Each structure stands twice: as structure tokens, then as C-alpha cells.
Amino acid sequence: VTGTLASFASYAVGFFARPLGGIIFGHFGDRLGRKSTLVATLVMMGAATCLVGLLPTYAQIGLWAPALLVLLRRLKRGMLVTQDNLAAVSRLPLLGFMPDLGDVKMGPGSVDVNVGGTVVQPASFAEIVRLHRVLTRNLHGALVMVSADGQEGTSLLAQLLALRSAATAKKVLLVDLNLRHSFLTRCNDAKPAAWNLAARLGKAKGDRWSDVIVTLGDSGVDLLPAPADRETLKELSTVPQVQAWLDKLTSHYEHIVIDASPLAALNRQNADPVALAAAAARTAVVVQTGVT
DSSP: OHHHHHHHHHHHHHHHHHHHHHHHHHHHHHHHOHHHHHHHHHHHHHHHHHHHHTOOOHHHHTTHHHHHHHHHHHHHHTTTOOTHHHHHHHOSOOOOOOOOOOEEEEETTEEEEEETTEEEOGGGSHHHHHHHHHHHTTOOEEEEEEESSSOSOHHHHHHHHHHHHHHTTOOEEEEEEOTTTOHHHHHTTOOOBOOOHHHHHTSOTTOOOTTTOEEOTTSSEEEEOOBOOHHHHHHTTSHHHHHHHHHHHHTTOSEEEEEEOOGGGOSTTSOOHHHHHHHSSEEEEEOOTTTO
């Protein structure tokens, strides 16, 4: 019984070590840079692996042997857990990760982060630049951001990606179809608008939705606010209609970033995220540790 309890205890240590590692290395990542912190964690993992092989036996140092083994194992597997674990569990290709940005303020065409009293723009962070490069490589059309629960931060990531596209001289449209919160519409000081999608799909190709699209200051990003009419939601429930709508927009914009409703909010009051994903050129599923 004692041995069994000790075995379970070695696994239980990980539940405490992982958040501790996130707090420690997250702090140093923000202060010293994420690249140097990543290198340090990889060196520590390698060192812990080597030291496991060099540990003395129980006969030589007694209880220190299992105690040091647990410590090194947790150092290697507990505190330094990587995003590869997430990929293994979800069975989806892992495109990248976005760190916790901390004190974020979203406004019309902007995302600001307060770091030690200094306001910075995270759209230029290395992780965001890399995510944007991976998600938009050879993209001409719509990129749909979808999540499971709705608390994973798709709205923030969608606006960051749109700002990054604008910074690379792309003509970009940000679309708010996350009708569970309509956060993009609200944070950009816009109001839901009647799309009248069925009527617009019958118009000439030159129609640019100029009566509902909002230009977000000098950011270079246009916003299509959340639809306020139920007829549009009905039109967006089938893949052919969504495809026809996206074709209209693609004729005017190089990148279209869509913040879709979460899968948990799939109902008649929301645009169908599955239909959006099926019709879009690319779809990214956003997950968050402890939420999804």
C-alpha cells in the first residue's frame, strides 16, 4: 500500500509543479524574452534527463534516491510541459501558441498591452507574427477562427491577425460572426447592422457593402459588424450561401478574418460555425488550457 501511495504521489506532484512552472517561466519570458526562456527550459529538460541516469541507488543514499527521482521527473515532465502535449491529445496539427498577454485593452482598430506601465502593441510580438505567417501563408480568402466554449480568446486573436495583415500591406476585412458576445463589434465602437444578405447576394459584383462596413481609423482594417437581422443568419446556415457570400467579399479583400461563434453556442441565434469552416479557405481552432 505504501508503495502504491508513493507512486500516485509522484504523479500528484505534477499538478502542483506545472502551474508553478507556468508562473515562473511566464514571468521570465515576459521580462527576458521568450526565445531565451525557451532555450533555458530545453537545457533544463536535457539536464534533468541526464541526471536521472546518474542518480545513486537507494542502497547508497537511502530515501534521497526516490526523492531526487521524483524531483527530476517533475522538472522534466511537470514544470516544462510543452504545446506538443496538446497536439497529442487533440490529434490536430499544432500551428502555434499565443501567450497570455496580460492587461489587454482593445479599441477601434487597436490592441494595446500594458507592460510595467509601458503600452505596447502585441501585433508585432514574435509569437503573433509567427502565427500570422503560418495561418495566412498562400491565403487568399477567408480565415475562420472558431473555438469550443467561447472563452478561448478568438476575438482578440482575430483582431491581432487582421492588424498584422494590414501591417503587411494586405487589404483586410475583419468580420464579427461571434454572436454569443459580438465583442469585436462592441470593442471597435460599432453597432450591429442589418446585412440583408439575400438581397446583397443578388446585387452586382461591384457592391462593396459600403453602407455597413466600418473603417477602423488608420489601422488599415475594415470591420463588418455583427448582423442584426435573422434572415442573414438563415442564409449563413448553408455552405453554398456562405461560399457565395465569401466569394463576394474575396473579390474586394485579400484577407478576410472571421471571428465565428463557438461550437457550444450552435443554435438559431448564431451563424453556423461548421458551415463557415466548410466554406472558408482556412480554419483555425483556438483552444485554451483549463477552458477547452
